[in-house]
Amino acid sequence: MDLSAISPTLLVFALIVASTPILLAALGELVAERAGVLNLGVEGMMITGAICGFAAAFETGSPMLGFLAAAVGGAALSLVFGFLTQVLLSNQVATGLALTLFGLGLAAMLGQPYSGQSVPATPRLDLGPVNDIPFIGRVVFGHDWVVYFSLALAAAVWGFMKYSRAGLILRAVGENHDAAHALGYPVVAIRIAAIAFGGACAGLGGAYISLVRVPSWTEGMTAGAGWIALAIVVFGAWRAGRVVIGAYLFGGVTVLQLNLQAAGIAIPGEILSMSPYLITILVLVIISADRSRAALNAPAALGRTFHASS
Amino acid sequence: MIRLERRREPSRAAAAVTPVLAVVATMVAGGLMFALLGKNPVEAIRIIFWDPLFSEQFASYSRPQLLVKAGPLILIAIGLSLGFRAGVWNIGAEGQYIIGAIAGAAVALAFHPADLWFIFPLMIVAGALGGFLWAMIPAILKTRFNTNEILVSLLLVYVAEQVLAAASTGFLRNPDGVGFPGSRNLAQYPAAANTEIIPGTGMHWGVAAAFIAVIAAYILLNRHITGFNIRLAGQSPRAARFAGVDPNRLVIFCLGVSGALAGLAGLFEVAGPARQISIDFNVGYGFTAIIVAFLGRLHPVGILFAGLLMALTYIGGELAQIMLGLPAAAIQSFQGMLLFFLLAGDVLTNYRVRFRQRRVA
Numbered sequence: 001m002d003l004s005a006i007s008p009t010l011l012v013f014a015l016i017v018a019s020t021p022i023l024l025a026a027l028g029e030l031v032a033e034r035a036g037v038l039n040l041g042v043e044g045m046m047i048t049g050a051i052c053g054f055a056a057a058f059e060t061g062s063p064m065l066g067f068l069a070a071a072v073g074g075a076a077l078s079l080v081f082g083f084l085t086q087v088l089l090s091n092q093v094a095t096g097l098a099l100t101l102f103g104l105g106l107a108a109m110l111g112q113p114y115s116g117q118s119v120p121a122t123p124r125l126d127l128g129p130v131n132d133i134p135f136i137g138r139v140v141f142g143h144d145w146v147v148y149f150s151l152a153l154a155a156a157v158w159g160f161m162k163y164s165r166a167g168l169i170l171r172a173v174g175e176n177h178d179a180a181h182a183l184g185y186p187v188v189a190i191r192i193a194a195i196a197f198g199g200a201c202a203g204l205g206g207a208y209i210s211l212v213r214v215p216s217w218t219e220g221m222t223a224g225a226g227w228i229a230l231a232i233v234v235f236g237a238w239r240a241g242r243v244v245i246g247a248y249l250f251g252g253v254t255v256l257q258l259n260l261q262a263a264g265i266a267i268p269g270e271i272l273s274m275s276p277y278l279i280t281i282l283v284l285v286i287i288s289a290d291r292s293r294a295a296l297n298a299p300a301a302l303g304r305t306f307h308a309s310s
Numbered sequence: 311m312i313r314l315e316r317r318r319e320p321s322r323a324a325a326a327v328t329p330v331l332a333v334v335a336t337m338v339a340g341g342l343m344f345a346l347l348g349k350n351p352v353e354a355i356r357i358i359f360w361d362p363l364f365s366e367q368f369a370s371y372s373r374p375q376l377l378v379k380a381g382p383l384i385l386i387a388i389g390l391s392l393g394f395r396a397g398v399w400n401i402g403a404e405g406q407y408i409i410g411a412i413a414g415a416a417v418a419l420a421f422h423p424a425d426l427w428f429i430f431p432l433m434i435v436a437g438a439l440g441g442f443l444w445a446m447i448p449a450i451l452k453t454r455f456n457t458n459e460i461l462v463s464l465l466l467v468y469v470a471e472q473v474l475a476a477a478s479t480g481f482l483r484n485p486d487g488v489g490f491p492g493s494r495n496l497a498q499y500p501a502a503a504n505t506e507i508i509p510g511t512g513m514h515w516g517v518a519a520a521f522i523a524v525i526a527a528y529i530l531l532n533r534h535i536t537g538f539n540i541r542l543a544g545q546s547p548r549a550a551r552f553a554g555v556d557p558n559r560l561v562i563f564c565l566g567v568s569g570a571l572a573g574l575a576g577l578f579e580v581a582g583p584a585r586q587i588s589i590d591f592n593v594g595y596g597f598t599a600i601i602v603a604f605l606g607r608l609h610p611v612g613i614l615f616a617g618l619l620m621a622l623t624y625i626g627g628e629l630a631q632i633m634l635g636l637p638a639a640a641i642q643s644f645q646g647m648l649l650f651f652l653l654a655g656d657v658l659t660n661y662r663v664r665f666r667q668r669r670v671a
Contacts, residue, residue: 040460080650084650084653084654088653088654088656088657089314089657089660089661090653090654090656090657091653091656093399093460094394094604094649094653095650095653097401097600097649098601098646098649098650098653101597101598101600101601101642101645101646101649102643102646102647102649102650103646104642104646105639105640105641105642105643105644105645105646106639106643106646107639108637108638108639108642109347109637109639109640109642109643112637112639219639223468224464224465224467224468227461227464227465228465230461231461231465234458234461268476268480270472270473270475270476270480271472271476273472273475274468274469274472274473277465277466277468277469278469280461280465281451281457281461281462281465281466284451284457284458284461284462285451285455285457288455288456288457288458289455289456289457307314307316307661
């Protein structure tokens with residue numbers, strides 16, 4: 001085993017790349033859950049975004065259009081969920097599972113002609129001499145625009161929730177939909193908008209996997225990232241800042257175990273491969289063990305069906 | 311304008327009609343999807359739903375396959391339906407299925423090549439126990455630490471897949487396999503093989519276990535206090551608390567039973583149709599069983615029929631792959647669509663649709 005082969009610069013760089021898809025998906029789910037909607041279809045929307053983005057980037061040659069198509073694809077799929085749960089009042093847990101199962105099948109079907117193909121690379125930020133600064137030049141200034149976009153989005157979600165009137169209304173809908181309805185807020189419309197935002201973010205996250213992180217298309221390539229994003233939202237106590245920390249922690253574990261496998265550490269590869277999932281479970285346990293605090297953070301109307309009686 | 315009015319009680323008629331409507335709607339939407347893929351929709355639907363059962367060319371092969379595929383689906387879905395009724399969401403049946411298979415196969419391989427009568431019964435116990443213990447992880451985390459069982463059970467599927475990889479390339483690998491991954495072939499080990507009870511019908515011990523599970527679940531839900539508590543907890547958690555139902559015991563029970571049944575399904579599969587532990591041993595029965603449970607209205611008899619129908623789409627899908635070159639994933643989207651239509655149709659069970667002019671106050 002040779003641990004010195006692991007370069008800290010590359011490690012941190014890879015960490016950020018590995019965290020970004022989960023961060024994007026988790027931010028979208030955060031907004032949906034703050035509006036009181038539990039969408040378990042994140043995995044399905046991510047993989048749909050991954051193939052929509054890959055296909056669009058392959059056909060047009062523009063990664064930018066790829067990301068756009070991924071956001072549209074993820075949002076379109078999430079609207080199926082929105083229609084079923086908000087208009088036809090179906091069970092959110094079951095519908096979310098259906099969305100994941102359907103999304104995985106749909107993406108595999110759409111992706112058939114694209115396996116083994118390659119797409120143009122998403123350009124990285126080019127600041128000339130700044131990129132030559134050791135460590136910082138690469139880790140802070142050397143990423144593609146999506147990384148900066150995801151962090152800006154986290155700040156925007158935080159500001160939106162904390163300071164804007166619309167954010168306050170969204171939170172009111174998520175805490176008590178009957179009261180929000182009585183005040184005259186359009187509960188269903190707000191929730192559908194939040195669901196669509198969640199779908200677009202999940203789609204972007206999926207596209208980041210297929211366009212930047214891997215970059216190619218294989219069936220089932222999101223490998224549970226959507227479920228981990230759901231766990232990160234719980235870990236982050238439905239706050240944007242903590243979701244960033246959660247996503248980067250998870251990215252760190254993923255990258256570290258990959259590097260340890262590559263360095264030939266004396267731990268079986270399967271155990272290292274399962275470690276990100278085990279650590280996610282462990283973190284969930286620690287977060288939810290304090291019952292009073294966990295209950296305080298979760299939006300009170302999360303997962304409940306809203307039906308206006310009048 | 312159209313508005314929905316909540317029914318006092320869910321409509322039984324609507325609950326019975328919805329699955330049929332959903333299947334018809336899925337055939338129409340699926341036909342459209344096949345047409346978009348450039349296939350003849352009528353032919354595709356015929357190949358999926360009709361040919362496996364009635365075509366002279368394929369029926370002799372396909373009919374036994376119906377039971378082979380339906381067995382694990384029904385077995386897993388019965389377990390899941392108990393939890394879904396009580397609001398305990400075990401969606402990691404795929405993982406419990408894998409661990410059950412590994413535990414059962416490990417027992418068989420430990421005795422290899424001894425020919426003792428108790429090996430197969432012991433494998434059944436080990437399979438059920440493996441699935442049970444794997445399901446106890448989310449159950450205990452839920453009851454002790456209030457951790458979300460949906461996320462934990464699902465994340466454990468990915469862990470189980472790694473255990474499966476380790477088993478097939480490492481601790482259960484065939485020592486005579488000249489380096490190839492995968493365990494010994496259990497079908498060639500008579501004391502451990504899950505053979506057909508009636509040759510040529512596909513009726514192996516796992517299918518028999520599925521039928522027994524259907525009957526047992528029916529009795530449990532209709533004649534036993536635990537079944538009553540499950541239904542009560544699902545319909546009104548508050549009433550259940552006042553009635554003295556311990557929610558923790560219910561979580562342990564529901565996850566334990568569904569885990570054990572999924573483990574059994576895995577054991578019967580590995581000792582029967584799959585023949586060995588291999589990296590790609592799991593084919594998604596644990597996830598499809600979620601659709602089966604809902605399609606069967608979480609009712610044991612409904613699940614029996616839903617399992618057979620879903621098995622038909624699997625076999626028909628394979629046939630359509632060969633005959634029409636339909637992508638394998640098309641049938642997966644087809645099954646997902648079915649669940650969408652079913653959930654959409656549920657609105658008719660709980661609500662009444664009213665057409666009314668908007669009146670001026």
